[in-house]
Amino acid sequence: MNICDDASLLLNDLNTAQREAVAAPETHVLVLAGAGSGKTRVLVHRIAWLLQCQLARANHILAVTFTNRAANEMRDRIQKLLGYNPSGLLTGTFHGIAYYLLRQHWQLAQLPETFQILDSDEQLRLIKRIIKEAKIDDKVFSPKKIQQFINACKEKAQRAQSVVLMSTDRETQAALTVYQFYEQTCQQSGLVDFTELLLKTYELLRDDESLRKHYQTRFKHILVDEFQDTNYLQYEWLKLIAGPAAKLFIVGDDDQSIYSWRGARIENIQLLPVEFKETLLIRLEQNYRSTKMILTAANAVIRNNKNRLGKELWTNGTEGDPLFLYKAHNEINEAEFIVHKIKLLGKDYHNNAILYRTSSQSRVLEEALIDQQIPYRIYGGMRFYERAEIKDVLAYLRLAVYSDDDAAFERIINTPKRGIGERTIEPIRALARQQGISLWRASRLLLADNGFKGRAAKTITEFLHYIESLIEQTHTLLLSDLIKKIIETCGLPDFYLKDNKEEGQRRIENLAELISAARQFEIFNRDEEKPILTFLAHATLDANNDNANETNHVQLMTLHLAKGLEFKRVFLCGLEEGLFPHQNSLDEGNVEEERRLCYVGITRAREQLYLSHAETRYYYGERSYSRASRFIREIPAELIDHIRFNNAPNYQANVKNKNEKFAIGTPVLHHKFGRGIIVDKEGQGEFTRIQVDFSENDCKWIILAYSDIELL
Ligand SMILES: Nc1ncnc2c1ncn2[C@@H]1O[C@H](COP(=O)(O)OP(=O)(O)OP(=O)(O)O)[C@@H](O)[C@H]1O
Numbered sequence: 001m002n003i004c005d006d007a008s009l010l011l012n013d014l015n016t017a018q019r020e021a022v023a024a025p026e027t028h029v030l031v032l033a034g035a036g037s038g039k040t041r042v043l044v045h046r047i048a049w050l051l052q053c054q055l056a057r058a059n060h061i062l063a064v065t066f067t068n069r070a071a072n073e074m075r076d077r078i079q080k081l082l083g084y085n086p087s088g089l090l091t092g093t094f095h096g097i098a099y100y101l102l103r104q105h106w107q108l109a110q111l112p113e114t115f116q117i118l119d120s121d122e123q124l125r126l127i128k129r130i131i132k133e134a135k136i137d138d139k140v141f142s143p144k145k146i147q148q149f150i151n152a153c154k155e156k157a158q159r160a161q162s163v164v165l166m167s168t169d170r171e172t173q174a175a176l177t178v179y180q181f182y183e184q185t186c187q188q189s190g191l192v193d194f195t196e197l198l199l200k201t202y203e204l205l206r207d208d209e210s211l212r213k214h215y216q217t218r219f220k221h222i223l224v225d226e227f228q229d230t231n232y233l234q235y236e237w238l239k240l241i242a243g244p245a246a247k248l249f250i251v252g253d254d255d256q257s258i259y260s261w262r263g264a265r266i267e268n269i270q271l272l273p274v275e276f277k278e279t280l281l282i283r284l285e286q287n288y289r290s291t292k293m294i295l296t297a298a299n300a301v302i303r304n305n306k307n308r309l310g311k312e313l314w315t316n317g318t319e320g321d322p323l324f325l326y327k328a329h330n331e332i333n334e335a336e337f338i339v340h341k342i343k344l345l346g347k348d349y350h351n352n353a354i355l356y357r358t359s360s361q362s363r364v365l366e367e368a369l370i371d372q373q374i375p376y377r378i379y380g381g382m383r384f385y386e387r388a389e390i391k392d393v394l395a396y397l398r399l400a401v402y403s404d405d406d407a408a409f410e411r412i413i414n415t416p417k418r419g420i421g422e423r424t425i426e427p428i429r430a431l432a433r434q435q436g437i438s439l440w441r442a443s444r445l446l447l448a449d450n451g452f453k454g455r456a457a458k459t460i461t462e463f464l465h466y467i468e469s470l471i472e473q474t475h476t477l478l479l480s481d482l483i484k485k486i487i488e489t490c491g492l493p494d495f496y497l498k499d500n501k502e503e504g505q506r507r508i509e510n511l512a513e514l515i516s517a518a519r520q521f522e523i524f525n526r527d528e529e530k531p532i533l534t535f536l537a538h539a540t541l542d543a544n545n546d547n548a549n550e551t552n553h554v555q556l557m558t559l560h561l562a563k564g565l566e567f568k569r570v571f572l573c574g575l576e577e578g579l580f581p582h583q584n585s586l587d588e589g590n591v592e593e594e595r596r597l598c599y600v601g602i603t604r605a606r607e608q609l610y611l612s613h614a615e616t617r618y619y620y621g622e623r624s625y626s627r628a629s630r631f632i633r634e635i636p637a638e639l640i641d642h643i644r645f646n647n648a649p650n651y652q653a654n655v656k657n658k659n660e661k662f663a664i665g666t667p668v669l670h671h672k673f674g675r676g677i678i679v680d681k682e683g684q685g686e687f688t689r690i691q692v693d694f695s696e697n698d699c700k701w702i703i704l705a706y707s708d709i710e711l712l
Pocket residue numbers: 013014015018033034035036037038039040041042253256287288289563564565566603
């Protein structure tokens with residue numbers, strides 16, 4: 001078989017419009033199409049097609065996805081299509097690719113080779129510190145708002161010195177001052193926040209002609225998925241890296257633009273064909289994902305939006321089940337219903353996704369899942385690498401590879417507590433400020449000058465020696481061994497245990513998991529020249545990377561994170577006015593974005609869609625009563641089957657009965673934790689919780705109404 005016969009196999013399982021896109025001549029292509037119409041599939045096939053037909057070599061191709069998970073899936077799928085792993089192919093998120101570029105060109109970017117990525121929490125912490133140092137009143141000026149201001153400026157490619165203030169009120173002035181200090185501090189400490197990754201590479205490409213030419217020559221094909229959610233900076237970045245010869249292959253859906261609050265601009269889709277002449281526009285209208293019922297509902301909802309480029313999806317698929325709607329009397333009852341259904345539907349837990357508008361909704365769902373012993377995973381929730389204990393250990397590692405990292409220094413100077421208080425740290429900060437050096441250097445200078453008195457001198461000396469010993473070991477130990485060493489010697493495990501035994505144990509388990517993660521990283525990255533640095537970047541950038549599909553867990557996530565994914569069964573919960581659509585969007589008159597989010601939610605389902613809303617819900621610390629979401633009314637009534645939930649009628653009586661019987665001091669038996677004694681009790685009605693001291697397990701809080709617990 002010759003090359004093109006081989007390649008034509010790639011077109012076999014595509015429809016005409018999809019084929020047209022995949023086998024398009026070498027021109028710019030814009031695939032504008034609704035959910036589930038095969039955009040991502042077309043993009044993946046296009047890459048395989050270019051390689052198979054030898055129209056491009058792998059290192060000529062750059063593919064941009066919206067999440068790290070999507071980038072991994074893309075690589076997998078390409079490998080399956082081709083039968084080999086094309087090395088040199090660059091895929092990743094905008095941030096991931098920008099990081100890759102900065103690692104190559106750190107000198108040009110005037111960064112230390114060991115520059116560190118600052119995640120959003122650390123950024124906020126740094127901003128708080130600067131606010132304090134600049135003697136700005138943080139009661140008046142919220143650090144969070146200042147953080148948003150800084151990020152918004154960066155997303156518009158505005159450096160502190162080039163910001164032109166639209167308003168000169170005190171708040172904006174203060175924010176700008178902090179931005180100036182913040183820039184200086186980051187530069188000095190070699191810290192790069194998420195947006196900075198993009199902004200720095202953008203500036204590099206803009207200002208350095210030879211570098212720009214280099215990449216413009218290299219990337220002959222640039223493909224972007226989920227283009228509707230690119231923001232200004234990403235679009236400008238894309239225009240720079242795409243030289244006159246590069247061909248863009250862009251896929252997107254204006255109906256799924258859901259990140260305007262982070263600066264995404266739908267209009268980029270309209271701009272593209274204007275700015276890139278001779279763009280071939282392809283529309284895909286057949287949906288392959290969902291049943292007719294689900295698709296009809298999705299079309300009906302999104303039709304209520306006025307600002308659309310306009311498209312309608314159809315499917316050849318089966319009619320399918322109607323949509324199911326459950327009206328719960330409160331959020332606990334809603335969670336119980338969902339979990340009850342999942343249990344009935346079989347053991348293929350991974351086929352169920354529970355989607356919600358705000359991440360705080362997950363807690364009640366989690367409790368119900370735990371209670372029924374159903375395995376679940378929160379996708380993008382409290383991510384592993386965001387856990388405090390993981391960050392603590394990684395801060396030691398960061399300080400060992402790059403001692404000028406002030407954020408890491410601040411984090412661990414007194415964690416675990418070693419008696420180094422503000423009185424000792426303040427002079428270090430002052431000297432660092434005064435001399436424009438890092439905290440690490442400042443503390444060493446002070447120590448050499450006998451600047452510390454009494455006990456502080458001893459503890460600081462010990463701390464600095466400890467870090468120095470780690471620095472030495474970075475040259476001799478493997479990454480995983482070094483992490484193990486840090487955990488064994490830094491004193492954190494004892495510190496966690498002392499703080500809270502149960503919680504501490506969990507933290508220590510996570511630390512063990514960190515060693516495994518590092519081992520795994522070593523195995524997969526054998527050729528890596530600087531494994532520690534790459535691992536640290538991976539930990540910050542790749543937090544979203546677990547492939548939840550591979551294990552048999554119910555998947556929980558916010559609607560925003562569900563974009564691009566699909567599941568056999570979807571539970572879309574909390575469909576209430578004020579929650580979804582969210583009050584903030586209603587206040588801003590931006591109900592259309594909420595509706596797009598609803599469209600995204602509905603179109604994630606392949607076979608079954610369960611909708612639910614609660615009559616009352618604990619929200620922002622208060623019990624509130626809410627009407628069903630307008631989105632439910634926008635779905636034609638004939639598509640919806642109202643369901644009852646058998647447990648519901650007995651529910652109140654049950655709760656009352658249980659609450660009375662389970663008093664403090666009573667012995668109980670729990671199906672999972674065994675025998676125990678009730679030691680505490682709080683809350684009212686269905687929210688009553690009891691704390692049980694189990695003889696074989698630790699103390700646990702349990703929601704009485706729904707737990708499988710008996711009196712002994
Ligand atoms: N021609 C086809 N034949 C069979 N299945 C297809 C075809 N095209 C797409 N599919 C399947 O339809 C589903 C949706 O495809 P895909 O995820 O690529 O859609 P999408 O347009 O990217 O959706 P979204 O807008 O949600 O990101 C996938 O399971 C995919 O494998």
